[in-house]
Amino acid sequence: MTTHPVLRLTGITKRFGTTLANDAISINLAPGEVLALLGENGAGKTTLMSILFGHYTPDAGTVEVAGVQLPPGKPRAAIRAGVGMVHQHFSLAANLTVLDNVMTGTESLWRLKSSTGAARAKLLSIAERFGLKVNPDARVGDLSVGEQQRVEILKALYNDAKILILDEPTAVLTNLEAETLFATLRVMAQSGLSLIFISHKLNEVMAAADRVVVLRGGKVVAERMASATSKAELAELMVGRRVARPVREAAVPGTVLLEAIDLDVGRRLSGINFAVHAGETLGIIGVSGNGQTTLGHLVSGLARHTGGELRLFGQPINHTSVRSLIEAGIGRVPEDRNEEGAIGEMAIWENAVLERIWEFSRHGLVDRHAARQFATKIIDGFDVRGGTPDSRTRLLSGGNMQKLILGRNLQNRSRILVAAQPTRGLDEGAIAAVHTRILEARRAGTGVLLISEDLDEVISLADRIQAIVKGRLSPPIPAEQADARMLGLMMAGDWPQDGKFAHAS
């Protein structure tokens, strides 16, 4: 490409306290180009994009769009210059409508009347053109995550973005949704839009990007044309050493540990059947909104079944509570580690013991010594980096927080591990670490219930796979028979009604 760049970042440097988040980063973007920005958690990707968009003021460096330098720290100027951004953490107002969200800031604040009609028409026409269907009057809080993602993109496009930045747009999407998204993005690129996207999913990067820039520790460490690199190389560039996801060996399933028989949870789960064996991983896949959260909550002690039977070690159990399940040996990894998994403002040691506080207290008094020791063991044993037992948990990166959560569950070897979306948003190195731990636990005889929307993850970890669709569970198929097409069909609800796949064991 010989045309001169639509975007030029020169020498961007940004420091947060003692962290050097961006260190003299320079990047160009050509018209119609799709650039992937890759890097470990905390490499500085979001920071860089926030500077480009004007959220943060850089300590040094400049941003030029189409040859014109943007004033630092002015999102409005960036928007005017044609930069659109889809944030890693959605910046939507749940209580407002889609149209309200899209229209905010698009008109002069001192106009006496919003041109709602024109805005609606424009929104619908953009939605039409790029195949991003939405209802402009829906309340955003009522939309699914995938739909909210669409609104985020529409927001950027509505402002006539020429450069679109997407910060981990697929982190919360299913493969299917992600594929649709990338198809849309390709169309956009062809019509002249330039794109930067951030992702931890190497498949996506390889499939969608023209060029890849890799950040590490705030520096650009490599730049590759997508056609001239491989997933393995990218992974190594990111982490700085060779990483490979562990490979699952054949399972030796033992007795049934946890079993559901025709189980209902209100109207959200109905008539589901599954069985988790010792030393085996059962994977549950599905598109979000079909009942995974409820299933995860049920086996975590947060929801109760209203019909059917739940058996733990062969014994039917009627009411579950968090404590009873933990005491019975169930380890739980929640799907949202920031919301449910840990309390950012509390110390690491507190988060390590909170859910099993009775083991670390006597007569209502917390045994802080024992609790700190436990935390230290997790930190050492599970390679949790970036904190001591007494530091605030918020300081940990996503991957390390996830290791802490896994660690507190596996330190004293759980008999059953429920892992919901265990690697959501994690970088390649962290994913490998988490997967290794899960496989280790399985090898040691733990029965794992893996609930995930990431097909690759399920295929590589699970021994048997079931799909969840509209609150119902498909019958299991062995992982050996699973391929993307087959799983795709299952997630669409396409399975024989007699409950058996013809070729299932």
Place this chain on the structure above:
Amino acid sequence: MMELLEIFTSAGIWGAVLRIATPLIFGTLGALICERAGVLNLGIEGIMTFGAMIGWLTVFNGGDLWVGLLAAAAFGAVFGLLHAGMTVTLGLSQHVTGLGITLFASSLSYFIFRLAVPLASSPPTIEPFQPLVIPYLSALPFFGDALFNQTAPTYLAILLAVILAYVLFRTPLGLAVRMTGENPHGAEAQGVNPIAVRIGAVMVGSALMAVGGAFLTLSAFNSFFPTMVQGRGWVCIALVVFASWRPGRALLGALLFALFDAYQLRLQAVLGKAVPYQLFLMVPYVLSIIALIVTARRARVPQALMQPYRRGER
């Protein structure tokens, strides 16, 4: 028992409702603007007091009544700026700052009043707003007395509720305010400066609160007394929640509250001391709580209410 209902058929009670409601309408709309932008302003009680004092003092020193209202608004905005400077720019606790401002603004009002006004046996008076005669309407039987025999600020208050509803829901500025109250990060991402919006909203809101206070000394009465605001500010804070953050319902809520107040005053005349008067005085508060229970599930609290927004922090 008929007597209890007959009270409602007198024009007097409806006129009283509008009068009693007026300071509440101003105050509630002011608090509503602040909260829509995400800032709880518990400074209201003190700001109303200051408005009552400074509005009156301006007129006492020869200013026009409208100049008095403007002075109140201006000083209200200054206290708003103080509140915003602490809670928006610095992100300090909104409760505490607000309570601190209430204490400061009220004591400062009394202090200034004491220094500025010579001691007299009964507080000096000004010539307050007179009822605005509206051609034809004021002459209507019953309705003329009930609805169209008010001073100009009362009509202004009602008009303001309508204007505010329009601004909030039909203009880009209103959308920016609502977005800021729901998700300041979202506002920022769309090129709206949430800090500026919040500061502006708190200043405007506080100005209205002060005007509500000034109504007490420039229309409802003609002198300033220390402590004369008598908790009306707190009632406004409750009314905002009661109104689910909607100007129209705020108007309604203020009128309803005033109706209870007007009714209980008249009820005393009918029932005498058969029932402790405190029970009547409790009614508006208790009803507000009941209303909150009824509307709680439906109310959409601005999501970012009381959450400080600091640029570049996550």
Place this chain on the structure above:
Amino acid sequence: MRLERRAHRPLVLVLLAPVIAIMAALAIAGVLIAMAGAPVLEAYRLILTGAFGTRLGFTETLTRATPLMLTGLAAAVAFRARVWNIGAEGQFYLGAIAVAAVAATVFSGWPPYLLIPAALMVGAIAGMVMLLVPLGLRLRFGVDEVVTSLLLNFVVVLFVSMMIEGPLKDPLAFGWPQSIPVGPEAMLPKLIDRTRLHIGLVIAIVIAVLVYFLQSRTVFGMQSRAAGLSPTAAVFSGVPLAKTLIKVACLSGGLAGLAGAIEVMGVKGYVTTDLSPGYGYSGIIVAMLANLHPIGVIAAALFTATMFVGADSMGRALGIPSYIADMTVSLSLLTMLVSIFFTQYRIRR
């Protein structure tokens, strides 16, 4: 120019912050004092001697700090668990009136060593009940307790007024609305004779230490903090959310109720509707100044009381309007908030 969180709080600043805050507040108050035509430096000296310089000033400062410590603790305990108790004023009054109702009637004739603890208990329970109402409404109906607890303050004060003009009216007070006295047996022993300083101060300090212990060392402390910081995560960790919040409310409301009981039994002897000059509201400010730390509450309450008693006495000595006291207090609260903030943040560029 923007604000940046400091990695750690420099000790020098932490120590300097209150000093700077007080100086700033006094500087602003100085302008107002000068406006009133009084000598400013003399005024400063009088504030100091007013609060500490005499036996009277010193004991009055401590007396005034006592209820503030308790209502400050009430707010600190609740806010830590994100229970927004703005209703300490009402809990204070209900605690007070409850004591007045039982001390000289139900408990009459009891020996002081039984009567006093029992009466204090009754006050605390009344305060608890008063906070359980808004908390119950929140848990059951999702009603925001900021507003309900605030509104209940007015209901309680009216209720108290009804009681002291009705069933609890003191027949010997010639019709003036005040409650029957708690009686001499129920009065808390004085710490120093011929002053108002009473044993309540010791009770408040001991309780602050206990609360500190409770919050930092016990399961309840940890769980209530978790419930406050992140209800979802707390539930996931098996923290019984409702139960924990109810306990928090009992503690917080109980402390505010106790404050009312102690004020009646320590100072006044009976209840009127001006028993509290806003102790419930000031408690919130005290708690925030203390950064919700129970031991800090002791210091913050002392500070607030010092400013008030000192400025009040100064105003009286110089003959400037007595509102100067409230002004000085509120100014120093506001400047204190700001200066504490700058121990945590710095301004860059």
Place this chain on the structure above:
Amino acid sequence: QTVIKVAGIHASPVENAWNSRLHEAMLDAAKEGLIEYVFSEGVSGTDYARAMREYAEQGHQLIVGESYAVETEARQVAADYPDTAFLMGSSGEPSGDNFGTFGTWNHEAAYLTGMLAGAMTKSNVVGSVGAIPIPEVNMLINAFNLGAKEVNPEVKTLVAFIGTFFDPPKAREAGLAQIDAGADILFGERIGTADAAKERGIKSVGSLIDYTPRYPDTVFANAMWYFRPLLDAALVDVAAGTPVGKNYTPTSLMKDGGNDIVYVPDAAPAEAVAAMEAKRTAIKAGEFEVPINMEEPA
């Protein structure tokens, strides 16, 4: 003759009608060179005892104020400072040698205003707006009602309490409510009541201070109360060194100039004025005693 150092402690701001009576009397005395006067206002119940002690320690010889909300504590303070004299508005008894009390007795004047009102009312309904039903307010309203009934047995009396001492707009609303209920003459124990009367063009009666200048066409009579006789009596005792621990209330009676009616002569019918004046003379001569009824008026 030595100048006596006097300190006033007002629970309310000195604008409050009752406090203003004390305040003005003391200001006048100071102007005449009889006393040196300092004061605190808006002193809450919690702070009241401290204010007393501070003034006592500063060496003020006479402390004037109101102990309604702090009866017990105030007497304790007096006991702790035996060399200081206290003169307190109080519903209780004097105590010791140095704690004297007084009540606010302008009920006689209120009775006389009631006589005028009873004669003047056309609707035969008169209303009173009070703060809260405390003895001295009750006594006043009862006397007013009794006076009205004496000349007009048909008259119906309305009473409203606004539940607070300080909310003039509320007093005004209460007044309006009574007008709506038929009253055509209002007795305003609270400021604000006359505003309602003025607004509706009816007549009104003031209490404690002379409201006629403030509402010239509305307030035709006032039940005045004078603090000066009380103050003078106490000052005499202080100067002479005789104990002040006694009840000074009788000094409030009309015959001693402690209260009286002030009215606009041609506002009321001549025969009503004549009847009232006759009663006034009788009271002053000690021939008629206005009944004291401290019960809450019905």
